[in-house]
Amino acid sequence: MALLKVNNVAKSFDGSPVLNGVSLSVEQGDVIAIIGPSGGGKTTFLRCLNFLETADQGTMKFDGKSYDMAHMSSKEINEVRRHTGFVFQNYNLFRNKTALQNVTEGLIVARKMNKEQAEEIGMRMLEKVGMADRANHYPSQMSGGQQQRTAIARALAQSPKIIYFDEPTSALDPELIGEVLSVMRDLANEGMTMIVVTHELEFAKQVSSKTIFLEGGVIVEEGPSKEFFAHPERPRTREFLRLEETRF
Amino acid sequence: MSQNILQLLLDSFWKILLPGITVTIPLTVISFSLAMVIAIITAMIQYAKIPVLRQLARFYIWVIRGTPLLVQLYVVFFGLPSIGIRVAAFPSAVTVFAINEGAYCAETMRAAIESVPAGQMEAGYCVGMNYLQIMRRIVLPQAFRTAFPPLFNSLIGMVKDTSLAANITVAEMFFATQRIAGRTYQFMALYLELALIYLIFSTVLTRLQALGEKRLNSYGGNKN
């Protein structure tokens, strides 16, 4: 049975449609890459999945429970968020907290975990992303790559069943992209279920199990990543892939 | 003659400073603390866009900022008794200063809260925190950091504004100086002396502000 299944998600802003019925099924351990041109609705789709944005329409089945995405109670929202992690393009680390505090904050405040236990988990997560030696640094004292790895540790600490990544490397200097991608690659190898919006086609090709091409609020093409990149079917997909490759 | 003035200044120094310590400072501290409570609540009501309360908050700020502090003092101390509400001078002053300063600081706080990026709130939601938890632990501490210098400005302004309370018989520094001057007719010397004491108070506060800002910036401030 699928871990996450969303059906027919629609969303418009001020009357202009941004998502026009997007459906997706995610199995345990899947790594789904979402690619597509700017303004195609990728961010909006991820935000709807975690209810940072309320979809106008759509159903969700997550972890065995069904939800009406347009009418979620705050209890239901918490239920879903409790088992999901979210990694933002611009990190969004709490600026008044150290790396370790960023990771433990949700555990202590939202899950009422005691401080010692939370810090033990926090240090373990920071270690996992190679940030243990920077545990007491504030975000303003970290590079972009270090901030993003800390943000990943923060998401991991929630012991999520799935993590959403919204262009996790787009705000990074080129030389810092590798360290973040390598953390994500490790997670994928450990079997973490992830949905990754990305412009890193190489990463999508190598790491993801399935790739989705989203444009104009609809899925233009999707398929197992190997086939998707080797034999894209739609002319529009081919054009997009060609353009992306010649960007560099 | 100048010998006499010098003696007068020395004698009066403590007579002015004493009410400064026993009245001006408590009046400032109590009023400003209450003003901060009012400011935070008023700012949060506006930020959270709570209907009705939000309109009330705007109305409160509109009225208070649009009328003179001195007139507000008169309304409470001399006006209210005529409708049967009699409040002693000191609590009247505290009430007016708190309500007045609260309106100005509310605007400072609102701007500071709005300057915290929306992503901070969203990140909080994503780790399971609720609105009030995120406000208290993430957004307000950052907002305070931004608001600290302007709030401290308001505090320094308030120390000086407390002199207006003399008009409603609060025996603070200005009131004390007026009485000595009325007896001795040394207006120039005494009011300059009073000005100097206010300047000392402000200077101490300015120092405190610098220390406070240094502490707050120890982790590099609010930059990303």
Ligand SMILES: Nc1ncnc2c1ncn2[C@@H]1O[C@H](COP(=O)(O)OP(=O)(O)OP(=O)(O)O)[C@@H](O)[C@H]1O
């Ligand atoms: N809060 C909002 N209010 C109004 N319009 C919005 C809002 N958020 C997104 N949009 C619009 O929705 C469309 C899709 O935006 P979205 O951010 O989901 O695209 P994207 O695929 O993530 O693009 P990019 O690759 O540039 O990040 C855009 O036209 C955008 O302007």
Ligand SMILES: [Mg+2]
């Ligand atoms: Mg986006």
